Amino acid sequence: MQALLKKKEIYSSYFATLKYALYVITHPLDGFWDLTHEKRGSLAAANTIVILMLMARIMKLQFTSFLFLKVYWEGINIFLYIASMLSQLVLFCVGNWGLTTLFDGKGKLSQIYMGTAYALTPYPLLQFLMILFSNVVTDEEGAFYFFAAALSIGWTAILIICAMMQIHEYTISKTILFIIASFFAMLVMIFILLLFFSMITQGIAYFVSIMKEIMFRM
Amino acid sequence: MKKGFKSLIMLLIAACIFFSSVTVGNADDGSEKGYTYNYDYWGDIQYSPDAYSTVGVYTSVELKLDKGFNNATGMYVHGDTVYICDTGNNRIVKLQRTNTNTFELVRIIEYINGDIDVKTLSGPTDICVPEDGYLYICDKGNNRILKLDNDLNYVMEFTKPMDATFDQSTAFLPNKLEVDGTGRVYCIADNVNKGMIKYESDGTFMGFYGASEVTYDWTDYLWKKFATKAQRLALKSFVPTEYDNLYMDSEGFIFACTTNVTEAGIDNGTDAPIRRLNLMGKDILIENGNFNVIGDIYWGDAGGYKGSSLMTDITALDNGIYFALDKVRGRIFGYDTQGNLLYAFGGNGNLAGCFKLPSAIEHIGKQLIVLDSQNASITIFNPTEYASLIYKAIEEYDAGDYDASGATWQQVKALNGNYDLAYIGIGRALMRQGKYKEAMSYFKLKWDERNYSKAFKQYRKEWVEDHMGFIVAIFILIFILPMLTRKIKAIKHKIDVAKIFQD
Secondary structure, three states: OHHHHHHHHHHHHHHHHHHHHHHHHHOHHHHHHHHHHOOOOOHHHHHHHHHHHHHHHHHHHHHOOOOOOOOOHHHOOHHHHHHHHHHHHHHHHHHHHHHHHHOOOOOOHHHHHHHHHHHOOHHHHHHHHHHHHHOOOOHHHHHHHHHHHHHHHHHHHHHHHHHHHHHHOOOHHHHHHHHHHHHHHHHHHHHHHHHHHHHHHHHHHHHHHHHHHHHHHO | OHHHHHHHHHHHHHHHHHHHHHOOOOOOOOOOOOOEEEEOOOOOEEEOOOOEEEEEEEOHHHHOOOOOOOOOOEEEEEOOEEEEEEHHHOEEEEEEEOOOOOEEEEEEEOEOEOOOOOOEOOOEEEEEOOOOOOEEEEEHHHOEEEEEOOOOEEEEEEOOOOOOOOOOOOOOOEEEEEEOOOOOEEEEEOOOOOOEEEEOOOOOEEEEEOOOOOOOOHHHHHHHHHOOHHHHHHOOOOOOOOOOEEEEOOOOOEEEEOOOOOHHHHHHOOOOOEEEEOOOOOEOOOOOOOOOOOOOOOOOOHHHOOOOOOEEEEEEOOOOOEEEEEOOOOEEEEEOOOOOEEEEEEOEOOOOOOEOOEEEEEEEOOEEEEEEOOOOEEEEEEEOHHHHHHHHHHHHHHOOOHHHHHHHHHHHHHHOOOOHHHHHHHHHHHHHOOOHHHHHHHHHHOOOHHHHHHHHHHHHHHHHHHOHHHHHHHHHHHHHHHHHHHHHHHHHHHHHHOHHHOO
């Protein structure tokens, strides 16, 4: 009985935090402050939103009317597609965290991830509607579709700025500066990763060739 | 149980063997050779059955000439008569097509009669014979355009325009010409970049025609602003392009092609290698296809051939379908009036149907004739069943016979399942018949958003009309019902709290 009650409590708190995302996207400044400082958000809900975002992206490929999105299926690898989105998210969070800890940022890595994920909420919300909408309009009425697409991106961008501002307790100009800097940090990380992997392959190739040489001489 | 399973497996294997032996290869339609191809929506090459088959390659031996063609550059077809400008031998060869596959030498034009000093031709590059039977010859070496009657008597000549707009310091080198129904002459001359030279029928210079608009992008402009004088001179000046060849189609419009294009210009769409000029000299070529009318849409540098397709000649059938000849890779590109690539075929080499340096293309009916200046030969192509069906479908559609057109496109689709235009053709026929849903599926398969939208609009309208009751019901359920319940509740509440019922 006790265990059941506890389980129920976990579920209800999860749904409360997930529902809180709807409050956040309409009241960003207030919402993101409470998200971390009042602990009204949860990582579980953040993960759910990220998964919803990935699902929206994939379903968009399959179900959007071809009038608005033409997919060259021969060129798509679904796992690579997911990985590219997730890696961008991870790189942004890590890059942002790495920079902001050096410059008085108050946010922890988990908080930055949570804030970014909550800020992504409008994207799946609007995209699912847009997928349905795209199948009932013609070419000429496409302006509405593109407006909605711009809205989903713009809204998300504003939310991310608000999230970073409240989590790190920055001013708006400092936030924008550090978001731009985060992108450079992402580039640097990608560069280092590439360098690292190419070094590893070179290193392995070196030892393999030594082994081969020894085997030939013996 | 086990026995039954075993026999089932045996039956399965037997069936497999049986069906594998039944699947015989398709008849050889040429699609395995990769001679004819087309681009799909994504720009991927899709090989297709051969649209044209080679009837024969005719050199001086087959045509019974005393000496071989030497750098032949021009060709003209008038009815069944073929004129070939044998430029290097200073003569024009007149052939008569006696049968689909046989040609007979009629005469060789070398000398002209009449009241004129120079009675020989010097490097004739083009000839035109309009309906009235006069011969117009570009006598390039003698700097003149000759007009002769059918017995080669001199009638008149068109010479260098004595006009301020024409640069008098350069020699007049007429290269290609066309004559319209009223005897006006359109001439492309070497080293003239102001367009074609237009003469009135009496020989007076009427000005330039069809000069291409000067195009430059703002980076060039900026660069010029800051360059020194010496640097500026070294830069390429912005001049209109020279034309290479022209063809007057059955509607009297002039098809012009130019090889003065850059790869970058072709890529970003600023260079137009093929134009269709109206009376004002404005380009009215329709480019509604997936790609611009540029020949090959991408190109490698393999095999010693570089760069984009360079269109050296063009010809248009009576139904508006036109063919451009690429001299780089020896390919022929066929387009319909909307600018869709119907098929591309050809290549460089020694095989029949390939070329060394093609210089001119003409047509008799739906047959194609290509003049190869380096191979000193003409090649005759006949349309195959595949191409004939495509023509038939297009002509039926243009004539308004949509049902027949759809049926013909079905036949084309049976021959080539990768042919986008067949699907779109079937879809358009279905749309005309009011079968919007089927039409939509055809358009969707080949990514035709414009036609899909048209069909979908009608389909949606029909759907809404058919499901009006359903839609109204939904509307009531969502909006009216809650409103009513609220109203009723409010009334009920009022009744409950009303004073008269309190007692």
